[in-house]
Each structure stands twice: as C-alpha cells, then as structure tokens.
Amino acid sequence: MIAVEGLVKDFGRTRAVAGVSFHVAAGEIMGLLGPNGSGKTTIMRILTGFFPPTAGNVAIDGLDVERHPLAVRERIGYLPENVVLYPDLTVVRFLRFCAEVKGVPASARRARLDEVIAACGLTEVAGKLIGKLSKGYRQRVGIAQAIVHRPRVLILDEPTVGLDPRQIIEIRTLITSLAGSTTVLLSTHILPEVSMTCGRVIIIDYGRIIAEDTALGLTQRVRGSDETRVRVVGPRPEVLAALATVTGVDELREEAATDGAVTVVARSTRGDDVRRDIAALVVGRGWGLVEMRPLAMSLEDLFVRLVRDDRDAAA
C-alpha cells in the first residue's frame, strides 16, 4: 500500500533523508521510530505530497505521489506533528469543511460526521471553538480530520505527544481498531508506543534506516540486556560483594546513595531469575530490600546499541 524506494531529500546542503526504502502492506500498522530531527516528519511530508523528494519514488496504493498528487491525497489521512487547527472554527464546522474538501458525498456527510465525532470522543465538545479546547481534545480533532473520509492510508506524526496517560490509551485503542481496514504509518520517539500499536517498526537515524524489525523482535532486543535497580539497606561493602556473586549478574553499577540505602543497577541477561536470586539473597542476609525495579531499556540505549551494531557491521 505504501512503497518507498531510494528516497532522498535535501534541504540546501543538508541531507534530511538519505536513501530510505520500505514497504507497508495493506492493513498493516507500521511504526517509524527515531529521535527528534532524524527525518521522520520529512518522510511523512513527502508521502503526503507536501513537498516532492529530491530523488527516489514514493507510491501510495500504486499511485506515484508526484504524478498523481490529488488522487494520492484523497487516499491519505494525515495528522501533522504538533497538530494545529483553525482556532476560530467550531469542531463540527471544521470537520464539515474537511469532509467537503476530502470528497465525502453530501448525502453521507452528516452521518459520517456523527460517526467520526462519536468514535473520537468529541460529542461533548462538538459545538465548541477549537481554540478553547484542551490539548487532548485538539489531538482528537486532529485524528478525526484525518479519518473523516475513510482514507486507505493513515499517516500520523507523533499522535500521542503531549497527552495524558488516559488519553494516550484512548488514542492507541482508536488506532489499533483501524488495523485491517486501514494502513497506518505512525511516527514516535516513545519506545513502548510502537510495541503496543505497531506490527512492524522501522528505526531511522540521520535520515537512514538503521533497523527494521517486528515489534516483538524489537522488544526482545530490548529485553536482551535487562537492567534491574536494587536498593538495599545494609552495610555497603558487604552488600556490593554479595550482589556481585549472584549468578547471571554481568555488571554492577553503583548509583549515588540516598537516605542511607545502597543503590545498585545490576545488568544481566537472565531477567526475572536474577531478580528472584537477588531478592532471596538480600532477605536471607537479613538486609532490607527497599526497592527492586526492572529498568526498561530507553530508546537512547537502544539507539546507542543499534548505531554501534550498525558501525560494527560496516567495519
């Protein structure tokens, strides 16, 4: 449904996208993961026909974006980053405009608007000015305008940024409910987000794809190096010595002590087994186990690793 081949985009002397190729099958949810400034938004803007690529081919539903811009845009729903909408229009008025422009037939328009407003949880604020809405509601209006014409392809640029946890869950549910009927490409720099919503993930950095994987594969990569933070109340040298003896602890890193407890981060590949052993050890010696928490691998860590792997492979 989305086919990108050898995509390059230059802004003056800066190369924002340097030869990106990927395919997204119909009905698939694909995540585009990368730090800020990695080229996610540029790729999405090219897909939507906002500006043309410097080189390479982009096709949506078999149609070349440059040669059939209008036909492509009719098939796309796009939520730009930091969604900004017309503050002086009401929600209904704005969505009606979107439906008109995007070719929702007049006879079906009212029903479709009601449907979208309900699906995005906008019923209570439908008559309010967009400028008076909270960030969460505005984001939902942004999604509503993207899906109002039942697009075959949905392109969402950081759909959950700036929302509170409850709203994030709602938006995720909405996106996953579209899977199957709609092809979704969404960008994010939040790692758990992709594993929760996306089937496949592309990781980009400096305008290049540095990894392409399933969400499961990515999660396993992250699991691959598990870190556990342990806070123990006990004599510091003995605690450190004892923890180092636990089988499976590859590396032990002490953090600055607060309120008298020894705080250590243990790196291991054994996951929960290590935590069980550590707990048994600490309790067995009669020390106080104040905190034990698996540290999720942050996106930064993953990037550092992926970039390192990438360079190793190149060398």
Next chain:
Amino acid sequence: MRTLALVRKELASYFAGPLVYVVIGAFLCATGLQFYTTLNSYVTIGFGLNILDHFWEEFFVNYIAFYLLIVVPLFTMRLIAEERRLGTIELLYTYPLRDREIMVAKFAACLVVFLLFVAGTLLYPAIVYAIQPFDPRPFLARYLGTVLFLASCIACGLFISSLTESQVIASSCTFVALLLFWILTWNEAAVSTSLVTVLSQVSTFDHFHAFATGVIDAKDCLYFVFFIGLFLFLTLRSMESRQWRGRR
C-alpha cells in the same frame, strides 16, 4: 466544489471574530462623516457647474477608495501568513486541493467580505437620490472601479501575505506597497513630464480616477485585470516555492 468549501470555511473564520464588524463599522463611520462634511462644503461653497459630479468624484477617490486602501491590509495580512505561522497551511497543502484552488478561495472569500464594505456605501448615493433624483449610470462606473481597485489591493496583499509568516510585516508592507501605487504621480513637479506619463500608466490612482468621474474605459479595466492577474500569478509561484525550499 472543493474551492467553494474552502470559501465557506474562510467566511466562517472571518465572521467568527469581531474584526469584520468592527472594521465595517469604523469604515462606514469614517466615510459617512466625510460624506456629510464634503457634501456640505460643496453645496455651501459650490465649485462651478456640476457640483454633484465633482462631489462624487472627490468622495470616491479621496475617501471610499483611500479608506479601503487603508483597511485592506488588515484583512489580507492573515490570509496565508497566519496559516503558515499556525501550521494549518500543512493541512491545506495535504488535502486534495490544488494550490490555485487554495489561492482562489482565499482571494474570493476576502473579496466577498469587502463587497459588504462597498455595499454599505450604496447608502450615500441613495440618500442624495431620495432628496434629488439624478442619472444613476455614472455610478455603474464608480462601483465597477471600486470593485476592481479593491480586488487589486487584495491580490497585492495576498501575495505579500504569502511571503512571510508575520502578520505585522505582511500588513505594513502591503500598506506601503498599496500607498506607493496610489501616490506614484502625486508630485508631478518633481519628475520630468515623460516620466509622469509612464508613472501614470502604473499608478492605481490615475486609473481609478477615470472610473470616479463616471467613465468606463477598457484601458483602465484592463489595467486592473492585469494588476490582479500579475499578483495572483506571483502568489501561486510563492506558494509553490515550498517544493524547492522545503519549508511551509
């Protein structure tokens, strides 16, 4: 159809805020005051024959057209600059709309708003007609000229609005540009006669003046049509520049 949807959206935006009402009110107060005082002075002092024709000529040139020239930048400044600053232009550019449809819709919606201004001024000839009926045909020329002049100002303002994200820059530059086109030939003594002949071909004032006297001349109509066409063409090029500049 899509263009029409955009025109309706634009109009909804205009009338959502108080700006249109306030400015129409101010415009009609100002022109109304000038109508009363100028007519009074013409009638009491009297400048030779055709007092009323001379009055209408001065009233349209010095007041209606000039006040419109002052007000137009207040509305055109937001046309594209505001959408670029807010980022909403990204929506329009990724909706199934051609650039020229966006441009035409913005131009048309702004013109519709200003036709309300012009419609308000119909009151003045109506008042005079009620007191003393006259031949209304010269007013066809005067109002045609006003609408053409207005559309020219809007086209120029639309172009300048497409160049910047700042509404302050857009409105001040538009005002200066419109004023320059208006006063180009005012100081005839400062330049040679041959230069004045050239300048008077370019000046909006001179071409509008012909309409204000009640004459429709194809040359003046063509001038304004060309003026509008030129600035709409430039606006389109400016909108397309995002394709090679990579910015909205």
